[in-house]
Amino acid sequence: MAMTMTEKILARAAGKESVAPGDLIMAKLDLCLGNDVTTGVAIDEFEKAGFERVFDAERIALIPDHFTPNKDIKSAGLVKQMRDFARKHGLVHFYDVGRVGIEHAFLPEQGLVGPGDVVLGADSHTCTYGALGAFATGVGSTDLAGAMATGEAWFRVPETHLFQFEGELQPYVTGKDIILFVIGEIGVDGALYKAMEFAGSAIRSLSMDSRFTICNMAIEAGGKTGIIAPDDTTKAYVEGRFRRTPRYYASDPDAWYEKTYFWRAEQVPLLVAKPHLPSNTQPAAELASVKIDQVVIGSCTNGRMEDLRQAAEILRGRKVHKEVRCIVIPATPAVWKQALDEGLLDVFVEAGAAVSTPTCGPCLGGHMGVLAEGERAVATTNRNFVGRMGHPQSEVYLAGPYVAAASAVAGHIATPDQVGGRRLS
Amino acid sequence: MTLLRGRAWTFGRDVDTDLIIPARYLNMKTAEELAAHVMEDADPTFASKVQPGDIVVAQENFGCGSSREHAPLALKGAGVSVVIAKSFARIFYRNAFNIGLPILIAPEAVDGIKQGDEVTVDLATGDIADLTTGQKYEAQPLPPFMQELVAAGGLLPYLKRRLAEAG
Numbered sequence: 001m002a003m004t005m006t007e008k009i010l011a012r013a014a015g016k017e018s019v020a021p022g023d024l025i026m027a028k029l030d031l032c033l034g035n036d037v038t039t040g041v042a043i044d045e046f047e048k049a050g051f052e053r054v055f056d057a058e059r060i061a062l063i064p065d066h067f068t069p070n071k072d073i074k075s076a077g078l079v080k081q082m083r084d085f086a087r088k089h090g091l092v093h094f095y096d097v098g099r100v101g102i103e104h105a106f107l108p109e110q111g112l113v114g115p116g117d118v119v120l121g122a123d124s125h126t127c128t129y130g131a132l133g134a135f136a137t138g139v140g141s142t143d144l145a146g147a148m149a150t151g152e153a154w155f156r157v158p159e160t161h162l163f164q165f166e167g168e169l170q171p172y173v174t175g176k177d178i179i180l181f182v183i184g185e186i187g188v189d190g191a192l193y194k195a196m197e198f199a200g201s202a203i204r205s206l207s208m209d210s211r212f213t214i215c216n217m218a219i220e221a222g223g224k225t226g227i228i229a230p231d232d233t234t235k236a237y238v239e240g241r242f243r244r245t246p247r248y249y250a251s252d253p254d255a256w257y258e259k260t261y262f263w264r265a266e267q268v269p270l271l272v273a274k275p276h277l278p279s280n281t282q283p284a285a286e287l288a289s290v291k292i293d294q295v296v297i298g299s300c301t302n303g304r305m306e307d308l309r310q311a312a313e314i315l316r317g318r319k320v321h322k323e324v325r326c327i328v329i330p331a332t333p334a335v336w337k338q339a340l341d342e343g344l345l346d347v348f349v350e351a352g353a354a355v356s357t358p359t360c361g362p363c364l365g366g367h368m369g370v371l372a373e374g375e376r377a378v379a380t381t382n383r384n385f386v387g388r389m390g391h392p393q394s395e396v397y398l399a400g401p402y403v404a405a406a407s408a409v410a411g412h413i414a415t416p417d418q419v420g421g422r423r424l425s
Numbered sequence: 426m427t428l429l430r431g432r433a434w435t436f437g438r439d440v441d442t443d444l445i446i447p448a449r450y451l452n453m454k455t456a457e458e459l460a461a462h463v464m465e466d467a468d469p470t471f472a473s474k475v476q477p478g479d480i481v482v483a484q485e486n487f488g489c490g491s492s493r494e495h496a497p498l499a500l501k502g503a504g505v506s507v508v509i510a511k512s513f514a515r516i517f518y519r520n521a522f523n524i525g526l527p528i529l530i531a532p533e534a535v536d537g538i539k540q541g542d543e544v545t546v547d548l549a550t551g552d553i554a555d556l557t558t559g560q561k562y563e564a565q566p567l568p569p570f571m572q573e574l575v576a577a578g579g580l581l582p583y584l585k586r587r588l589a590e591a592g
Contacts, residue, residue, distance in 0.1 A: 024570045026587075037451045041494055044454070049581035067452060074452035124492040124516055138516055140494035142523035146584040154570070188439055189486040193515050222489065224515060277439060364448035364491070383490060385443040392447075392466040 002252040004160040006195040006227055009135040009249055013118040021159040021258070029059065030117040030134075030244070032147035035103055035360075036064035038122035040078045041141035043085050046148055054089045055151035061093040061112055062086050063103040066360040071367035101332025101358045104128035104216060104300035108208075109332055114238055115230045116247025120144070120153050125300050125382065127218045130227035131211035132234060133249060135195075137225045158224045159258035160195040160251075165202035167265035172416050174310070175210030176302060176380065176400030178202070179217040180271040184281030185261070192222035194258065197251065202265035203228060208237045209306035213400075216301045217382050220278040270415050272378070273398040276386050284403045287413035294377040295320075295408040296389075297401055298329025298356070299363045302380035305335055307401040312344040313422040314405035315351040321411030326353035327369045333358060353408070365390045378407040429506040429527070429546040431478035433538045433555075436467065438484035442517065445488065445496040454495065456502030463499040477504030480546065482538045484510065488517025497526040507546050509553065509564070511535050522571060523580045529553070534562035 001018045003011065011019040013027035034042050039062055054060055062082045067075035079096075086094030093112060100106065104125050107113045113129045119136035120126070122144035129136035139153070147153050163182055178198075183190070196218045203211070211228050218226030228234075229250045238246050270284040297303075297311045308330060320326040328348045330336035336358065339345050348355050361368030363381040371377055371390030377397065379389065384396035397413060406414040416422060444467040446459055453459055464471040481500065487510040488496060497520050500508065507527040521528045527548050534553045538544060542557035551564035567575070577583035 037448075037493060037495075041454050041498075045581060049585060051581075051585070072452060078452065078454070122492055122494075124490065126492075138492040140492050140516060140520035140523060142494060142580055143519060146580050149581075150584050150588050152584070152587075156570075188489055189512065189514070192486065192512065219490075219516075222486065222514060364443075364451075366448060366451075370449075383441075383443070385441045385490060387447050387449075387466040388443050390449075 002254040002256065004195065004197060004251040004255040004257070005133065005229060005249040006135055006160050006197065006225065007157060009116055009118060010155060010157055019157045021157050023157040024154060025157060026152050026154055027118050029120050029147055029151050029153055031059050031061060031113055032120045032144060033061040033063060033103060033107065034122040034144045035066050036068060036075065036078050036082060037066045038141045038144060039082045042122060042144040042148065043081055045142050045145040049145065051149040054148050057090045058092045059151065060091050060148055061107060062091060063095060063100060063106060065100060065102045066364065067366045068100065068359055069097045069357065099333060102300045102303055102360055105304055105331035105335065108132060108212065109334055111241040111243045114242035114244060114246050115234060116249055120147050124219045125216050127223060127225045128212050128216040128300060130215040130218065130225045131208065132238065133228065133230035135225055135227065138219060158193055158195045160197050161191050161259040162257040162261065163196060163198050164200040164262045165265045166200045167202055169202055169265045169268060172270055172402040173268050174400045174402065175206055175213035177268050177271045179214045180273050180278065180281050180398065181268045183217065183221045183279045184271065186221055188220060188277050188279045189222040191218065194223055196221065196223040196226045198226065198228050204231055207306055208233060209304040212304065213301055217278065220382060270403055272403060272413060273384055275384050275395040278384060278398060284399060284413055284415050288418065290397065290413040292324060292378050292407055292412060293375040294369060294371060295324060295326040295404050296362050296369055296377060296379040296381060297404050298331060299360065299381040300331065301382040302401055303329055303331030303335065305338055307380065308335065308339050308344050310401040311405040312347040313424060314402060314409065314416055314419065315353065316347045316423045318351055318409045320352040320408045324408050324411055326408040327356060327362065328353050329356040329359060329361065331358055362389055364388065378404050378413060380404050429478065429548065431476065431480045431506055431544065433480050433482045433540060433542045433544050434471065434475065435538065435540045436481065436483040439486045439489055440467065440483050441490035442488055442493050442496040443490055446493065446499040451493060451495055456498045459495050459499035460502030463503045472503060475503050475505065478506045479504060480544050481505050481508045482535055483508065484535060485512045487513050489514035492516045494520045494524060497521040497524050501526045509534055522574055525579060529564035531562055531564040534564070537562060
């Protein structure tokens with residue numbers, strides 16, 4: 001039977017020859033993960049249900065990243081509970097401040113997730129790992145508790161929607177613009193419960209970092225996962241990094257897709273998603289009248305090396321506008337160190353930006369850049385809901401690193417060309 | 426099964442989990458603590474006015490966004506007896522079952538029920554009655570597997586039994 005790659009991965013994990021959309025399966029998990037917001041509730045449920053041991057101490061990753069370094073006493077308590085649980089059960093993959101990064105940048109970078117995996121994460125952006133050709137999906141804390149105890153989870157096999165982009169992207173257009181474009185076209189529930197498979201020459205031309213950005217925001221269209229077929233770019237990323245054996249899957253040529261979308265890559269402009277939904281998109285070039293107070297460059301969506309390099313191309317030799325605070329957050333310690341070695345941190349600091357230690361922080365209005373009433377930010381993050389970065393009457397405009405950096409310089413939403421374009425050295 | 430009865434609170438589409446429980450309160454984790462801030466950024470008076478048994482009625486894609494189980498927990502903690510919507514975001518759907526917050530998909534009921542209407546819901550049959558208007562509606566039946574989960578007492582008892590059976 002012809003299957004999509006999502007169906008093949010789920011069939012393998014369920015121990016079946018084949019599965020079809022709508023089937024309910026119990027799947028074996030290659031990894032499950034939780035963060036400092038979700039794990040505390042999961043531990044409470046795990047213990048309340050009377051489970052005494054975890055299924056595999058090497059296949060549970062506990063990643064305190066949301067409110068870390070701890071923003072207050074209650075957050076410190078949540079991380080302490082994770083730390084104690086990790087020690088009690090001998091969990092190999094608990095990482096603490098100084099060694100931890102934002103989970104969805106950190107786990108692929110450290111080779112803890114890879115092609116063909118089934119990954120269950122108590123965080124909605126777990127779908128990021130689909131960029132490696134994995135089935136990865138977000139759940140809540142009780143599902144994580146069950147996964148930690150049994151190594152299994154139930155899934156309804158999703159229908160797959162295919163999103164094809166052929167051709168060449170315009171200058172400065174990146175994975176962020178592609179995914180904002182898709183969400184703008186189909187809406188925030190346009191792929192509800194579906195697997196979103198991204199394909200075509202424009203997708204294949206992208207780096208892994210850009211692919212992570214695309215799959216990361218599948219959830220913002222309601223998707224169960226985003227997924228991209230592994231190719232030479234994937235293999236080059238995985239080799240020498242992934243700690244298990246990769247399983248490469250591709251969709252059969254005659255696989256059934258519930259919906260197929262086709263766009264020319266040239267159609268995708270530099271985009272911004274205006275408040276208060278990621279689907280509320282408009283070309284960045286049309287939004288110069290929108291004055292801003294803050295820029296955040298980072299997050300599980302856009303806090304990787306490519307993102308920081310793009311921001312630095314714009315900020316090099318320029319200054320952040322005097323009425324703007326610009327906060328740059330490398331997503332992992334390795335990204336932070338690499339940015340240091342490449343001189344990017346110098347670029348940011350000389351431009352007048354603050355460089356933070358890895359944290360989700362401002363993306364969810366936690367700390368490290370919360371907005372006051374009436375303030376407005378351009379952020380490379382993933383959600384612009386009411387109150388997302390702070391006060392309920394503050395606003396978040398989502399964009400990629402090029403537009404975010406250009407806006408930091410201009411003091412209003414701007415494209416790189418509007419501030420004079422990139423400076424490579 | 427007892428009949429749920431309460432006043433309806435109506436909301437629009439794409440009610441996200443940041444609206445249900447803002448992230449600034451995610452340093453807490455009990456239903457009681459979270460309930461004090463439920464729906465705060467959508468309606469700051471909701472938490473103080475909602476009564477045990479009250480019913481949330483919403484358009485499409487209720488609970489979109491973050492995976493925080495704190496969202497259904499906050500609603501449950503505030504005494505909301507059931508959420509009726511045209512559709513639910515998938516993580517919220519799973520979470521609601523996992524923590525025992527009843528949810529129903531009933532598009533016609535959502536179109537018919539108005540803010541403040543007195544509504545009853547029979548979870549066993551999916552029958553919804555708007556006592557204020559006299560209208561009756563039917564919710565979509567629960568998928569068989571979800572019924573099995575509910576019958577087992579939730580996800581963790583279900584998984585525990587599976588684990589025991591596997592030896």
